Amino acid sequence: xxxxxxxxxxxxxxxxxxxxxxxxxxxxxxxxxxxxxxxxxxxxxxxxxxxxxxxxxxxxxxxxxxxxxxxxxxxxxxxxxxxxxxxxxxxxxxxxxxxxxxxxxxxxxxxxxxxxxxxxxxxxxxxxxxxxxxxxxxxxxxxxxxxxxxxxxxxxxxxxxxxxxxxxxxxxxxxxxxxxxxxxxxxxxxxxxxxxxxxxxxxxxxxxxxxxxxxxxxxxxxxxxxxxxxxxxxxxx
Numbered sequence: 001x002x003x004x005x006x007x008x009x010x011x012x013x014x015x016x017x018x019x020x021x022x023x024x025x026x027x028x029x030x031x032x033x034x035x036x037x038x039x040x041x042x043x044x045x046x047x048x049x050x051x052x053x054x055x056x057x058x059x060x061x062x063x064x065x066x067x068x069x070x071x072x073x074x075x076x077x078x079x080x081x082x083x084x085x086x087x088x089x090x091x092x093x094x095x096x097x098x099x100x101x102x103x104x105x106x107x108x109x110x111x112x113x114x115x116x117x118x119x120x121x122x123x124x125x126x127x128x129x130x131x132x133x134x135x136x137x138x139x140x141x142x143x144x145x146x147x148x149x150x151x152x153x154x155x156x157x158x159x160x161x162x163x164x165x166x167x168x169x170x171x172x173x174x175x176x177x178x179x180x181x182x183x184x185x186x187x188x189x190x191x192x193x194x195x196x197x198x199x200x201x202x203x204x205x206x207x208x209x210x211x212x213x214x215x216x217x218x219x220x221x222x223x224x225x226x227x228x229x230x231x232x233x234x235x236x237x
Contacts, residue, residue: 026065027057033072042169042214043087047071050090050105053237055218085131086123092138098225099145099179100232113138146179162210173217174209180224189231195224 034044045055051071052064060068090110097105111122117137118130126134139149150171159166181195192198196209199220205212212220229236
């Protein structure tokens, strides 16, 4: 008997229709598990990125979707299940990775950081009392690494000008792209003053970054982040 959904997804199905049906069922199961955990879409994508290195299920193989489902089902039983701040903490850890910090993008490394910050054994024991201090510590670290976080007033102004799709998560992602680009520019790896036209061309996006989806911005962050880590000689997982 297969031990996990990832194992089940690896089994070869005999028909194309069967493969499609299996994939759709896995995606539905991931969404159902996310709903039970009360995960926002941004939090779910952060977990997907951590587990298989891809933020969107449309880019995943059935086996990769199975791995995400195994992870979510594991979290259902853990003390941190249903806490959306976990996704925020993981997303900030990945931010540090993509802006070139010398960290490992995995739970073991993040658990170590959690222990140093709170004295708790692992991230899964973090509740609403400890989460704000971890989030602020990670944001401060990212600021020292070059990320200039946008103010609430800036987000409100951009939402008023460009539309309600400009949210805090989108603004934070755009700030990360800006930081990576500035590092690449200072290193002589790119020459445009801003990254937006480059990213739009590279990923066939609209010219306004304020209309990109979170998924599209995440793809751009990974592309630029890999380029930066290669340049500075950092390991790329």
